[in-house]
Amino acid sequence: MATVLLVEDEAALALIIKDSLEMRGFTVQHAADGAQGLRLFRQQTPDIVVADVMMPQLDGFALGRQIRQENATIPLIFLTALSQPTDVVRGFELGANDYLRKPFSMDELIVRMQALLNRTAVSTATAASEPLHIGRYVFAYTQQRLRLTDTEIELTNREAELLKRLYDHRNQVLARSTVLLELWGQDHFFNGRSLDVFVTRLRRYLRDDPQVQILNVRGIGYKLIC
Structure with missing residues (x-):
């Protein structure tokens, strides 16, 4: 145990x-x-x-x-x-x-x-040992780093976990309730507000590649386009 x-x-x-x-x-x-x-x-x-x-x-x-x-x-x-x-x-x-x-x-x-x-x-x-490519970005999930050319961002544990789930469902809708239950443990208002903050932050990190977007799918969740 x-x-x-x-x-x-x-x-x-x-x-x-x-x-x-x-x-x-x-x-x-x-x-x-x-x-x-x-x-x-x-x-x-x-x-x-x-x-x-x-x-x-x-x-x-x-x-x-x-x-x-x-x-x-x-x-x-x-x-x-x-x-x-x-x-x-x-x-x-x-x-x-x-x-x-x-x-x-x-x-x-x-x-x-x-x-x-x-x-x-x-x-x-199951974590991938190879970096993941999100548009022009390189995402090292296990090291919790996001890199674009010479710029590197160190992600928090929660940011890395959220981005990995978006990546695993890229170009598909990822249900908001699924993220809240898996990462926050409960789907309620306060956790939803926290999730919104983290999605906004990931959008800011990814803004230098216009081909990469995190879209809101109203009433359902999010979609990572890359």
């Missing part, structure tokens, strides 16, 4: 989460703040990180940023009482794979963790 790095400063909640995960076969390392969490992450890379956002010394967002600089693919879930769309977007911008608002049920957390672990295993086994 997977090894989990749990970074949570609320002792009672951390104990509940740790016990619940261990009862289901997970191995759990617990850190009481972000700084300790980063030390444990570097000592023994876990299979998945579950981190609170509001923490002393090093908050969850700062921890997530550092983790993403060192490891682009490890699944990362934020736990938080913050509920504004801007907070959710910021979390995904920093490379989070999922965002779970407190209070939450343990069953929901475990389902989301397992989905991410399964997705990571499939991606690792």
